[in-house]
Amino acid sequence: MKKMMLGNEAFAYGAYLAGARVGAAYPGTPSTEIMEAYATYPGVHAEWAPNEKVALDVGIGAAYAGTRALVSLKQVGLNVAADALFYSSYTGLKAGLVLVVADDPSMHSSSTEQDSRSYAKAAKVPMLEPADSEEAKLFTGIALDLSEKFDTPVLVRSVTRISHSATPVEISDVPPPPAPSEPPMYDRQPLKFVMVPANARTRHPIVVERLEQVKEFAETFPHNRIEMGDESLGIVTSGTSYQYAREIFPNASFLKLGMVWPLPEKMIREFASRVKTLIVVEELVPVFEEYIRWLGLPVRGRDIFPEIGEFSPHLVKECALAAGLIEEEDKAKAEAAATTAATPQLPNRPPMLCAGCGHRALFHVIRESGALVLGDIGCYTLSFAPPLNAIHTTGCMGAGIGQAHGVAKGGVKDRIIAVLGDSTFMHSGIHPLINVLYNESNVTTIISDNRVTAMTGSQQHPGTGITLQGKHTTEVKPEELVRGMGFKKIDILDPHDIDNLAKVLEDHLNSNQPSVIIARRPCVILTKERHTPPIVDKELCVDCGSCMEIGCTPLIQEDGYVRIDPILCNGCNLCIKICPAEAIIDQQKE
C-alpha cells in the first residue's frame, strides 16, 4: 500500500521502522515536521531540546547507551550543533545515530544559504541524500545501519523541496524491531569516549581510515547508480536536482548519487569514460564538481548552473538552453515571449505579523522610543519591515543580546534594546544575558514571550511546561532564570497595554543598569482567540494614517477613510488605542 507523505514524515517513518527509540530536535523550517511526525509513533521518546547542540548531545548519549537515535535540524541548526558533530565523529557510537539536516536553498525561511555537504566533508562522516519521500524513508534506515557498520554518525541531507514535497511512500508490512527486554548495558570505554588530546590523537587516524572504508562501500552502494541513456551527455547529480534533470534531459545518461559523501571514485571514473560530455547538476556548493576536477576529469557545472539560490525545473532548463545542451521548440519560445511581455509589475505580498499578534503592539512602542534595537530570529523579525521599521539587526539565534552588549561597549550614544522571543531565549539567549550582567552594559533586554515557538508552527519549548509528546512538565520560567542570574530590574507586562508598556520601557531605558522586560501575550495562532471586530466611524475618521503605522492587514486605507475587513480582523482592538481621533469603535462592550 502506498501513502502520500511529506519528505519530513518519511524521514520519521524510516527512523521508526529502523528501530530508532530516541529522537531530539529544535524546530526549524524546513525540518520541523520530522520530529513532530516521529513523536507520534508508539514506543519512542521524542523531545524538543532547547537548541540543536543539546539535541545532538542527547542523540549521541542515546547511541552511546546502545539505543538507535534520530536527530533532526535545519542547516543553521547544524552550525549550532557542529561541535557535537565533530567530537562524535571521533568517538563513534555504540548504536546507530542519524542526523537529518534540512538545507534551505533560496532561504525560504533562513538567514543564510548553506550546503550541509560541506559539514560531511569537514567532519569526515558519511552523508546520504534522498530524491523523494520513498528514498527519505529508506535512506534514514540505511543511515542507521551504516552508522553501526562503520561506527560513525551518519548525516542525511534534505532540502526544502524534499522536506516539504509529498510523494508516495510504500507502507511497510514489517513492524520495527521489538524493544529490548532488558535495559542495555552501558559499555564504558574511556579510550574511545574521552576525547582528551592523547585519546583524540589515536581516534583521528581511525576516522580517516573509516572514511576510506565507507568510500570503498560507496562503489557498490546500490543507491549510487548509473542509468545509461544516450552516451553523448552524462550527468552526475543527486536529490531534487536529479528529478529536474531527469525531465529536462530525458535521453541523457545519469550517475545518480544516493551517498553524497564520500564519493565513489571508481564509479565516477567509469561513468566519465562511458560518456562524451560530463556535466554536474548540483545546487549551491560545487562539491561533486570540485571532486571530479580533483580527479583530473574534464567536467562542466558551475559555468552552466548558478551556485546561488534554489534550482527549479525552468532554471535548469534555461541554463541548459543557454549552454546549448538542449533546444527549445519554437512554439514554446513564442508563448514564453508573449507571456513575459504581458506580465506587469504586481504589488508584492511579504509575510506579516498576524492580526492580533502581541509583537505588533510591542514593536510599535519600541519604535516610538527611538532606541537602537538589536533583534533576533522569530516571527517578530518581521517588525524590521515597513511600516513598523523597528529592528536594526538580525543575525542568528541569540545574537541580539551579545550584539547589544558589544554596541554598548563600542561606545554609541543610542539607548539600546535587545529583543528576542521566549523560545529563542531558551535556545541561546541565556549566555549572552549572563554576559550583560557580568561585563556590565546598560542594555534593556525584552523577551517577547508568546508562550510558544511560533514561526515554525506552534511548537512547545521549556518555557511552556509541555513536552513534544504532550506531557506536562516543569515550566522553566524566564523571569526565574533572569532573577537567578542576578538581574535586579525586571518587569512583566502585557504588550497590548501600550500606555503601561511605553511608561515601563522609558523607565528601563533611562535607568542606569542592565534590565529585563518580559512582554507576555500568547500567540493568536495558539489561542485561536477571536473577538468581534471594531468598526470605523466614517464621520470621525480624519484619514490621518496613524493606525496604518502598525501594519495590521485588516486595516484598509481607501476613499478618504480607513475601514476594517471583518474576515481578516481578530478583534484585538489594538487599533482603537492607536487612533488619535477616537474613530475606531469597540463592538465588544454591549
Added chain:
Amino acid sequence: MKNIDFLLAGVGGQGTILASNILGQVGLKLGYDVKKAEVHGMAMRGGMVDNHVRWGEKVYSPLVFKGKVDYLVGFEMLEAARWPAYMSSNAIVIVNNYRINPPSVNMGKASYPPKDEIASLLTAKGERLIWVDATDIAYNLGNAAAAGVVLLGSLSTFLDGSEEEWMEEIADLVPPKFLELNKQAFVEGRRAMNA
C-alpha cells in the same frame, strides 16, 4: 495516462495545503504517480504561497514547469495573477472572487490591479477563466476558511473521480469537527460550475 499539472496559489493561512493534500490523495487513488510541493514556515504569515501538484504516469520533479500548468486555482485574485507564465495555452483557471490587499496597497503605496486587468492577464494565451465566489459561499456556510474546498469542488468537475471518491479523501484529511462544513463546501463548489 496523461500528465496533469496543477498550481494552487493564495495567501498564507487560506488553506492551500489542505486543498493540495486532497488533490494529491485523489490522484493516487485514481492510479497516478503523484508529487506535490508546498510552502511552510515564513510564508504562512500572510505571504504568498504556491502549492504544486502533479499527476502522471511517472512524475520526477515535484515542481511544475513554466508553460505546462493545466489547472491554476487562485485562492485570491492577485495571487492568481502572478502565474500566467506557468500556464499552458489550454489551461483552465479557477479564481476565487476575493481580494486580500497586500500591505503596500493598504498603505496606499501600490495599487491593486483592477479585476478586468487580472482577467486579461489570465486569458492572454487563450486560457479559460472561471470566477467562483468561494469565500462568500464558504462564509455563508459558516466559515470562510472552507473556501479552498469550494474551489476544489469546482476543479473536480473537470477531473476524473466520482463525488464519492473525492468525499472519501476529504473525510480522510479534514478533522471530524469541520467535516460536514467541508463536504457542503465541496458540493457547493461543484454546483457553482453547473449554475
